[in-house]
Amino acid sequence: MQAHFSILLIEHIGIDSLVKKTIISPESYTITQLSDSTKAWNFLLSNQYTDLIIVNINLPNKKGFQVSFEDILGKIKTHPNWKDIPTLIIAHQDTDKSYLENKIIPYANRILLEPYNPLRFLDEIHQLTADSVERHINSLNTQHTQLGVQFNKILDLLSKAPQDQTIIRAKFHYLAHVINEHFLFEETYMDAHHYPDYQQHRGEHNILRDELAKLTEGKTPINLSSIKKLFSQVFGDINNDAVYIEFIEKLKDNLTARSR
Numbered sequence: 419m420q421a422h423f424s425i426l427l428i429e430h431i432g433i434d435s436l437v438k439k440t441i442i443s444p445e446s447y448t449i450t451q452l453s454d455s456t457k458a459w460n461f462l463l464s465n466q467y468t469d470l471i472i473v474n475i476n477l478p479n480k481k482g483f484q485v486s487f488e489d490i491l492g493k494i495k496t497h498p499n500w501k502d503i504p505t506l507i508i509a510h511q512d513t514d515k516s517y518l519e520n521k522i523i524p525y526a527n528r529i530l531l532e533p534y535n536p537l538r539f540l541d542e543i544h545q546l547t548a549d550s551v552e553r554h555i556n557s558l559n560t561q562h563t564q565l566g567v568q569f570n571k572i573l574d575l576l577s578k579a580p581q582d583q584t585i586i587r588a589k590f591h592y593l594a595h596v597i598n599e600h601f602l603f604e605e606t607y608m609d610a611h612h613y614p615d616y617q618q619h620r621g622e623h624n625i626l627r628d629e630l631a632k633l634t635e636g637k638t639p640i641n642l643s644s645i646k647k648l649f650s651q652v653f654g655d656i657n658n659d660a661v662y663i664e665f666i667e668k669l670k671d672n673l674t675a676r677s678r
């Protein structure tokens with residue numbers, strides 16, 4: 419069975435990481451292990467998705483490493499695509515307190531001091547992932563509401579006279595941008611979490627992308643009837659999203675059940 423979630427583990431390859439990999443349930447998580455922060459930075463730059471980042475900061479930043487742990491954590495937490503990825507930090511009990519407080523804790527969602535209870539470690543992983551799924555669902559719902567707001571704005575303009583074509587086109591361009599960004603957001607998550615109906619759902623998005631392109635290029639006129647039609651198609655897609663939300667809700671419930 420394919421694991422639905424993924425973890426980026428930044429830690430030296432050794433007994434510690436082997437133990438972690440044994441504890442983390444392989445049926446739920448795929449683990450990518452990178453042995454230093456520079457490799458992790460390159461991994462994230464190549465835009466690969468991950469649900470959780472675990473960093474063992476015990477590793478001294480050896481000479482030649484271009485990116486320190488605090489650098490990479492700071493970059494992750496300020497990057498638009500990665501800022502919401504939860505981070506679990508592992509540190510030695512005797513790690514300098516002021517270093518932890520000033521450089522690490524501001525970027526850590528959770529911190530575990532060694533030696534820690536493996537069950538607590540597992541519990542944190544499940545909880546952080548479940549919280550992240552919850553945030554994704556909230557973002558989806560917010561984006562759907564936003565789509566409704568943008569549609570209402572343009573429909574309102576189109577139902578009034580006189581109509582300023584420049585303003586209408588500007589509003590339409592913004593609406594098209596919001597729809598395209600939303601589809602990409604949804605598809606990235608569906609693909610990364612092996613949503614079984616991903617290809618079909620993407621196909622439906624593509625039909626709408628074609629409609630948007632025709633409107634943008636002027637092949638279809640932007641008027642009350644064409645935007646009303648687009649509105650009903652987009653909201654048809656939002657209705658189909660309910661099946662997808664149900665799927666990720668189930669994944670989240672499984673994680674929550676494991677963390678008790």
Ligand SMILES: [Fe+2]
Binds near residue numbers: 619623659
């Ligand atoms: Fe969708």
Ligand SMILES: [Fe+2]
Binds near residue numbers: 562604656659
């Ligand atoms: Fe959607």
